[in-house]
Amino acid sequence: MGCMSDVDADPRDLEAFAERFKQRRIKLGVTQADVGSALANLKIPGVGSLSQSTICRFESLTLSHNNMIALKPILQAWLEEAEKSHREKLAKPELFSGAEKKRKRTSIAAPEKRSLEAYFALQPRPSSEKIAAIAEKLDLKKNVYSAGI
DNA sequence: ATGCATGAGCC
DNA sequence: GCTCATGCATA
Numbered sequence: 401m402g403c404m405s406d407v408d409a410d411p412r413d414l415e416a417f418a419e420r421f422k423q424r425r426i427k428l429g430v431t432q433a434d435v436g437s438a439l440a441n442l443k444i445p446g447v448g449s450l451s452q453s454t455i456c457r458f459e460s461l462t463l464s465h466n467n468m469i470a471l472k473p474i475l476q477a478w479l480e481e482a483e484k485s486h487r488e489k490l491a492k493p494e495l496f497s498g499a500e501k502k503r504k505r506t507s508i509a510a511p512e513k514r515s516l517e518a519y520f521a522l523q524p525r526p527s528s529e530k531i532a533a534i535a536e537k538l539d540l541k542k543n544v545y546s547a548g549i
Numbered sequence: 550a551t552g553c554a555t556g557a558g559c560c
Numbered sequence: 561g562c563t564c565a566t567g568c569a570t571a
Contacts, residue, residue: 451567456550467565 414468415461421475422459428482432456439478447474 425435432455440449450471457463458471488495508516519526519534526534 453551453568454566457566460550462551463566464564470565 411465414465414472417472417476418459418461418468421479424479424483428486430482432459435475435478438482439474442474442477442481444474444477 425432430438431452433452435455436450436452438449439447454463454471455475458468458475461468463471515537516534523530
């Protein structure tokens with residue numbers, strides 16, 4: 401009866417894991433479909449993506465026992481990865497939000513551009529107060545000046 | 550979330 | 561042919 405070398409085959413463990421899995425997935429703001437497709441990024445040999453259906457069935461324990469056993473380590477691996485990178489984002493937002501932080505290329509309309517060039521001809525290196533004043537006059541954000549240098 | 554269909558592996 | 565894992569389509 402008590403055969404099988406599966407250390408992890410206890411239905412109670414599975415139940416507990418499935419529950420934790422779902423809660424933590426939701427806490428990460430990730431859908432079942434997201435999990436399924438993200439599995440492919442784990443690059444576990446012989447493991448591709450799974451469907452939303454399968455993730456759902458895993459969480460609700462409606463897969464066969466063997467199927468659950470087989471899927472558990474995979475989903476566990478995903479969960480650990482997901483939580484790791486989530487922590488990294490919280491710890492070092494500046495490294496990760498590069499795409500979000502980067503200012504878009506500034507484009508300056510022709511009239512403003514001519515004005516700025518005129519100001520620059522008069523005074524190539526104005527103080528930040530001057531810059532602010534110029535920005536005010538031209539109704540531009542003050543950091544636009546440095547974009548024009 | 551789930552009924553139904555499909556394809557892979559098995560004997 | 562049967563079982564099982566999985567996906568699609570849908571309410």
